[in-house]
Each structure stands twice: as structure tokens, then as C-alpha cells.
Amino acid sequence: MKIQLKPLQLSDANTLYDFFQKLPASENGKNNRAHGLSKEEFAVWVQKEIDSSHGKNLRDGYVPGTTFIMYVDGKPVGVSNLRHYLNDNLKKDGGHIGTHILPEYRGQGYGNIIKLETLKKAKEMGIKQVLIFNHDDNIPAWRTSEKMGGKLDSINIVNGIKTRKYVFDTSKL
Numbered sequence: 001m002k003i004q005l006k007p008l009q010l011s012d013a014n015t016l017y018d019f020f021q022k023l024p025a026s027e028n029g030k031n032n033r034a035h036g037l038s039k040e041e042f043a044v045w046v047q048k049e050i051d052s053s054h055g056k057n058l059r060d061g062y063v064p065g066t067t068f069i070m071y072v073d074g075k076p077v078g079v080s081n082l083r084h085y086l087n088d089n090l091k092k093d094g095g096h097i098g099t100h101i102l103p104e105y106r107g108q109g110y111g112n113i114i115k116l117e118t119l120k121k122a123k124e125m126g127i128k129q130v131l132i133f134n135h136d137d138n139i140p141a142w143r144t145s146e147k148m149g150g151k152l153d154s155i156n157i158v159n160g161i162k163t164r165k166y167v168f169d170t171s172k173l
Contacts, residue, residue, distance in 0.1 A: 001073060005080070005117040007053065008067040013046045014039075016069065019076040023100055028138045029161070030100045055084075063087055068121065070114045077105040080118040084125060093158040095131035095165070096122060099141075111144045116173075119148065123170035130170060136162035149173075 008016070017039055025035035034045050051057045053066040063083050070078040078101040083090060090096075099114045115132075122130045132150060134142040142164045146152070150166030157163070 004071040078114045130168040
């Protein structure tokens with residue numbers, strides 16, 4: 001099995017369109033803003049994501065972040081977003097990393113892989129402490145956080161949802 005975590009690229013827009021349409025629009029605190037877009041709108045969205053990774057044209061309250069696609073044997077199975085740093089809002093809700101696995105690939109360990117590979121990218125970027133938030137009722141996600149070495153920092157109610165905040169020390173990767 002060959003695993004690759006690659007940054008989203010405009011040249012991949014045509015091949016990734018169906019992938020993003022299969023990901024749920026909103027689930028467990030993760031929003032797929034590309035869901036439901038036309039192919040033309042999707043290409044514009046991809047360019048905005050790439051711009052974000054370079055800190056260009058950020059919306060108010062947003063920070064630079066890189067979108068990665070995880071390929072398994074050449075097929076896209078998951079997506080992660082790595083925020084390059086956190087503002088005060090993201091320290092309370094959001095964190096550095098969000099991941100999303102296609103429904104048909106869940107329960108096969110890909111959540112562990114994408115989280116670990118994205119943590120490695122954070123380490124490469126010089127991020128020493130990574131925050132990840134998981135909804136308390138998303139048991140597979142927070143178990144993955146614990147399995148990957150995340151230390152439970154707190155459990156809080158965020159926007160009416162019980163949320164677990166994990167801290168990862170990237171020097172231990």
C-alpha cells in the first residue's frame with residue numbers, strides 16, 4: 001500500500017472534483033465548502049485554498065492553512081487542513097488540524113494515517129505544539145488523537161457542542 005499526502009494543486013482539480021462531492025458537506029465539526037459546487041466553482045475554490053496556503057486573500061479572522069489530499073495507491077481517500085498558526089479564536093475552537101475521510105474508507109485506519117502525516121507536516125513547518133479539537137461524540141476521532149500521542153488538555157462546550165481539546169508535541173514524532 002502506497003500512502004501519499006500531497007498539497008492541493010490546481011492541476012488536480014478535475015480529478016478531485018468527485019472526491020470532494022462525496023465528502024459530506026458538514027459532519028463532526030468539519031465543513032466541506034467544496035461540496036455542491038459546479039466544476040467551474042470548484043476550480044475557483046481550489047485556487048482560493050492554494051492562495052490561503054500562501055497567506056493571500058485571507059478572509060477576516062482566517063489564518064494561512066494548507067489543504068492536503070491523502071492518496072492510497074493513487075486514489076484520494078481523505079483530506080486534511082493544517083493551519084500554519086492559530087489566532088485567539090482557533091485556540092478555543094478549531095485548532096491546527098482538521099481531517100475528513102471518505103465514508104467508504106472509514107474504519108480502516110486511514111484516520112490514524114492522515115492525522116500522523118499531517119502532524120509530520122506541522123513539525124516540518126516548525127510548529128512545536130499542535131492543537132486538535134474533536135467532538136466528544138466522535139469517538140473514533142478522539143481515540144485516534146489519544147492513540148497518536150495527543151494529551152487531553154480540556155473538555156469544553158463550544159458552540160453548544162461538547163468538545164475535547166488535544167495538544168500534540170511534534171518533537172516526539
